[in-house]
Amino acid sequence: GQQLNQSPQSMFIQEGEDVSMNCTSSSIFNTWLWYKQDPGEGPVLLIALYKAGELTSNGRLTAQFGITRKDSFLNISASIPSDVGIYFCAGLIQGAQKLVFGQGTRLTINP
Amino acid sequence: GAGVSQSPSNKVTEKGKDVELRCDPISGHTALYWYRQSLGQGLEFLIYFQGNSAPDKSGLPSDRFSAERTGGSVSTLTIQRTQQEDSAVYLCASSLRGGEKLFFGSGTQLSVL
Numbered sequence: 743g744q745q746l747n748q749s750p751q752s753m754f755i756q757e758g759e760d761v762s763m764n765c766t767s768s769s770i771f772n773t774w775l776w777y778k779q780d781p782g783e784g785p786v787l788l789i790a791l792y793k794a795g796e797l798t799s800n801g802r803l804t805a806q807f808g809i810t811r812k813d814s815f816l817n818i819s820a821s822i823p824s825d826v827g828i829y830f831c832a833g834l835i836q837g838a839q840k841l842v843f844g845q846g847t848r849l850t851i852n853p
Numbered sequence: 854g855a856g857v858s859q860s861p862s863n864k865v866t867e868k869g870k871d872v873e874l875r876c877d878p879i880s881g882h883t884a885l886y887w888y889r890q891s892l893g894q895g896l897e898f899l900i901y902f903q904g905n906s907a908p909d910k911s912g913l914p915s916d917r918f919s920a921e922r923t924g925g926s927v928s929t930l931t932i933q934r935t936q937q938e939d940s941a942v943y944l945c946a947s948s949l950r951g952g953e954k955l956f957f958g959s960g961t962q963l964s965v966l
Contacts, residue, residue, distance in 0.1 A: 773954075775954055775955075777957075782959070782960075782962075783959050783960070784857070784944050784946070784957030784958050784959050784960050785896075785944075785957050786957070787954055787955075787956070790954050830895070830896065832955075834952060834953075837952070838952055839884070839901060839903070839908070839909065839951035839952045840886065840898060840901050840909060840951070840952075841955060843895055843896045843898075844895070845894075845895040846894075846895050848893075
């Protein structure tokens, strides 16, 4: 089945640093989504991307839909303590009814 | 309701007992999904409902797991004869239609002793 390779698996950074993570696949996706999961909660949608090349921002977060439609990245600028959590990418292949999820990137911020 | 609601939020049970987990999707959402998340792991797809039908139940790990949805709304995930390896967070999500962005509930933390 389709797989998403998400990297890095974990990140340990200092407060104020910028963060970058990405997802790649051998399959072509029509939609890319980025979610964040806080401890004890379900994933919350951060950004949705629907067109190849699309670059979308949500506050300090920026995500791009790769031009090949096989990858996407998420950047977080000037990280703050509340950015701690697990970030998941998810992709949707045309005609499919369920998302394919990456394995997640666990972000830890050292004060 | 405003969001996806799951109950109970925590469930502790003894090995061999049956458990039922409930999900109330966002009103008007026709698609409903169940996922399982083991400690520190990613999201494992279990089953997908469109209305009351389950066109994809390929992720159910064994015949001890079953789910139903009634009235195109509430869904119940049932685990029979629970085992310790069933311990995980069970997440429910809904979307307006299949193949669209998902909205998740807070999950049910299941612990099998």
